[in-house]
Amino acid sequence: xxxxxxxxxxxAGCVALAFFGARRYAPELNAATSLATLAAAVLxxxxxxxxxxxxxxxxxxxxxxxxxxxxxxxxxxxxTTAVFSRPYMRAEQRHRKLSARRLRLYHSMYxxxxxxxxxxxxxxxxxxxxxxxxxxTLSTVLLVSLYKTRASLEAAWKYFILCGVxxxxxxxxxxxxxxxxxxxxxxxxxxxxxxxxxxxxxxxLEPRVVALAFVFLxxxxxxxxxxxPLHNWLPDAHSEAPAPVxxxxxxxxxxxxxxxxxxxxxxxxxxxxxxxxxxxxxAFGLISALLGALFLWRQRDIKRLFGYSSIEHMGIITFAFxxxxxxxxxxxxxxxxxxxxxxxxxxxxxxxxxxxxxTQQMDEIRGLVRISPALGWGLLLGSxxxxxxxxxxxxxxxxxxxxxxxxxxxWATPLLLLxxxxxxxxxxxxxxxxxxxxxxxxRLPHSSAVIPVYLHLALVLTLGLYIPxxxxxxxxxxxxxxx
Amino acid sequence: MLESxxxxxxxxxxxxxxxxxxxxxxxxxxxQRLISLFAWxxxxxxxSTLLVAHDAGLTELYFSAALxxxxxxxxxxxxxxxxxxxxxxxxxxxxxxxxxxxxLAGLVLVILAFGLAQPISQLATTILRHTxxxxxxxxxxxxxxxxxxxxxxxxxxxxxxxxxxxxFAATSATxxxxxxxxxxxxxxxxxxxxxxxxxxxxIREQFDSLxxxxxESLKEE
Numbered sequence: 001x002x003x004x005x006x007x008x009x010x011x012a013g014c015v016a017l018a019f020f021g022a023r024r025y026a027p028e029l030n031a032a033t034s035l036a037t038l039a040a041a042v043l044x045x046x047x048x049x050x051x052x053x054x055x056x057x058x059x060x061x062x063x064x065x066x067x068x069x070x071x072x073x074x075x076x077x078x079x080t081t082a083v084f085s086r087p088y089m090r091a092e093q094r095h096r097k098l099s100a101r102r103l104r105l106y107h108s109m110y111x112x113x114x115x116x117x118x119x120x121x122x123x124x125x126x127x128x129x130x131x132x133x134x135x136x137t138l139s140t141v142l143l144v145s146l147y148k149t150r151a152s153l154e155a156a157w158k159y160f161i162l163c164g165v166x167x168x169x170x171x172x173x174x175x176x177x178x179x180x181x182x183x184x185x186x187x188x189x190x191x192x193x194x195x196x197x198x199x200x201x202x203x204x205l206e207p208r209v210v211a212l213a214f215v216f217l218x219x220x221x222x223x224x225x226x227x228x229p230l231h232n233w234l235p236d237a238h239s240e241a242p243a244p245v246x247x248x249x250x251x252x253x254x255x256x257x258x259x260x261x262x263x264x265x266x267x268x269x270x271x272x273x274x275x276x277x278x279x280x281x282x283a284f285g286l287i288s289a290l291l292g293a294l295f296l297w298r299q300r301d302i303k304r305l306f307g308y309s310s311i312e313h314m315g316i317i318t319f320a321f322x323x324x325x326x327x328x329x330x331x332x333x334x335x336x337x338x339x340x341x342x343x344x345x346x347x348x349x350x351x352x353x354x355x356x357x358x359t360q361q362m363d364e365i366r367g368l369v370r371i372s373p374a375l376g377w378g379l380l381l382g383s384x385x386x387x388x389x390x391x392x393x394x395x396x397x398x399x400x401x402x403x404x405x406x407x408x409x410x411w412a413t414p415l416l417l418l419x420x421x422x423x424x425x426x427x428x429x430x431x432x433x434x435x436x437x438x439x440x441x442x443r444l445p446h447s448s449a450v451i452p453v454y455l456h457l458a459l460v461l462t463l464g465l466y467i468p469x470x471x472x473x474x475x476x477x478x479x480x481x482x483x
Numbered sequence: 484m485l486e487s488x489x490x491x492x493x494x495x496x497x498x499x500x501x502x503x504x505x506x507x508x509x510x511x512x513x514x515q516r517l518i519s520l521f522a523w524x525x526x527x528x529x530x531s532t533l534l535v536a537h538d539a540g541l542t543e544l545y546f547s548a549a550l551x552x553x554x555x556x557x558x559x560x561x562x563x564x565x566x567x568x569x570x571x572x573x574x575x576x577x578x579x580x581x582x583x584x585x586x587l588a589g590l591v592l593v594i595l596a597f598g599l600a601q602p603i604s605q606l607a608t609t610i611l612r613h614t615x616x617x618x619x620x621x622x623x624x625x626x627x628x629x630x631x632x633x634x635x636x637x638x639x640x641x642x643x644x645x646x647x648x649x650x651f652a653a654t655s656a657t658x659x660x661x662x663x664x665x666x667x668x669x670x671x672x673x674x675x676x677x678x679x680x681x682x683x684x685x686i687r688e689q690f691d692s693l694x695x696x697x698x699e700s701l702k703e704e
Binding site for chain 1: 599606619622626629638642652658661667675682687689691695697698701
């Protein structure tokens with residue numbers, strides 16, 4: 001029932017907004033739909049934490065401790081982004097002369113994107129997972145090119161082609177997994193595609209085929225996560241899309257991609273019975289983190305800068321999942337949560353700052369703290385949080401990852417520290433003048449668009465100081481499951 | 484038994500045809516011919532799915548074959564032809580990077596594909612198990628085609644050809660995926676082509692051409 005609401009509400013919102021998306025009240029309708037979706041997600045969360053994992057819809061849906069916190073997170077960030085998007089898109093409409101049709105497209109596709117991600121998270125069927133991931137890509141392609149500028153068209157094309165190719169690899173991986181499972185589970189019905197059934201027979205699956213399937217799934221869904229060397233679409237799409245879309249792409253879609261990779265890894269590790277899948281994740285993760293951090297230095301565009309920061313963080317999370325074990329997995333799950341909250345808030349402020357300055361070039365954005373204190377401090381605090389400064393939540397997770405790496409794989413620790421140091425210098429040296437530099441621009445009136453920023457930062461701060469027992473239990477159970 | 488042996492031979496013939504079409508696509512300059520080749524590839528996929536359905540007696544596969552016929556032989560080529568006509572790109576031909584080198588790279592990919600498919604072929608029990616290598620080769624060749632092309636339309640055809648290869652792989656290895664999934668995939672594909680259609684017009688409006696080498700402004704300096 002809750003799942004029906006969770007998936008049905010965004011879809012209904014998508015249809016309704018396809019008709020009324022250009023009306024005066026469309027942004028409110030968009031936010032209201034997201035709020036209702038959040039309510040459904042909360043109901044589902046309460047049920048799962050109270051009664052444990054549940055399957056629904058003829059076993060087509062499965063919710064356990066691993067995906068429930070992602071469902072809640074996705075619905076929450078989806079709602080706050082819709083709230084942020086309300087004043088932001090109104091201003092964009094004035095500045096960039098967005099037509100009514102474009103605005104309708106934006107609102108409708110935003111809901112479809114939310115629905116597709118929630119579908120990908122809750123489905124038990126690996127085939128449906130693929131279909132939902134592809135739907136999530138398709139719904140955002142037109143959002144990336146919303147402004148129809150040359151650069152945004154180029155970014156959207158790159159995004160479509162790269163993710164399309166990537167997701168085709170993932171489909172091949174899914175076919176191989178189905179093939180391996182059908183040998184034990186039979187072709188009857190869909191049980192050979194259902195994750196719960198696959199998990200039950202994970203030790204009996206043919207290791208060679210599963211290994212091959214895992215490689216294809218890792219490369220395929222890894223493209224969506226933005227793992228190097230398949231990350232090329234990510235900075236472009238993040239810099240050209242409207243700020244709310246950048247926020248949900250970075251904060252949510254990357255998580256969903258990683259979720260798909262981890263479901264595959266859980267099966268593969270048990271079937272192959274070796275450390276190979278974990279090692280592959282560590283390698284991909286470390287390369288992405290290093291590359292993301294190094295490229296931070298060369299950025300001039302504010303949203304591109306934080307796009308590379310997302311690559312770096314996804315790399316760190318992937319590395320932690322590759323390390324495995326209860327502590328590293330716990331840290332990775334926590335990092336997924338706090339990164340999503342922080343990065344979306346950073347994109348809110350970055351988008352808002354670019355809007356007030358009239359450019360995304362960082363050289364031309366100066367003195368935000370004086371022009372608009374709430375915005376300037378929001379950007380500064382968000383950047384400090386994303387850099388892993390205590391007492392924010394990212395410090396906790398990064399600290400846990402580092403200490404685990406020191407015990408399990410000491411060689412990786414200096415590399416990780418290097419990544420964090422490079423990223424710190426790279427981002428801080430660019431954000432500091434934007435916040436405190438000299439500017440002749442007049443003071444701006446207070447904007448309501450910054451409320452979600454402080455809400456997110458407050459949550460990240462709270463998670464850095466205190467993790468509620470229910471959430472910790474959820475992470476522990478999920479960490480156990482991933483193994 | 485005799486009939487089954489005949490079916491196997493026919494399937495091998497069709498698989499060979501599929502591979503041939505993929506190579507022809509790699510070397511074709513004219514966009515309209517590329518679309519026709521794509522339709523042929525779909526037709527071969529349809530015939531082989533039909534044969535397998537007949538041999539294995541699976542109703543689901545008949546539906547899958549019908550879906551292939553409707554979508555990949557009729558609908559998509561028609562849409563693409565119409566798009567090309569509306570974009571006035573019928574006569575477009577594109578310069579390709581060194582065709583012999585591309586062909587050689589394609590050959591290497593085919594060998595690689597057969598090597599990769601070896602363990603799966605050994606384990607498969609389907610009548611098509613020897614052609615899994617061909618399916619993987621088609622996927623990789625389409626991938627190569629996407630890399631070597633500069634025009635938006637040809638890249639999309641490469642993408643669709645890759646999907647053909649994937650369907651062929653699914654049929655070869657496991658008699659296809661469950662129906663719901665195939666429908667979902669087909670829906671995604673159709674939406675993708677629709678979105679790309681919108682996209683082509685936007686790209687041409689902005690760049691006055693569908694050549695993608697204009698699109699090289701977004702990169703690290």
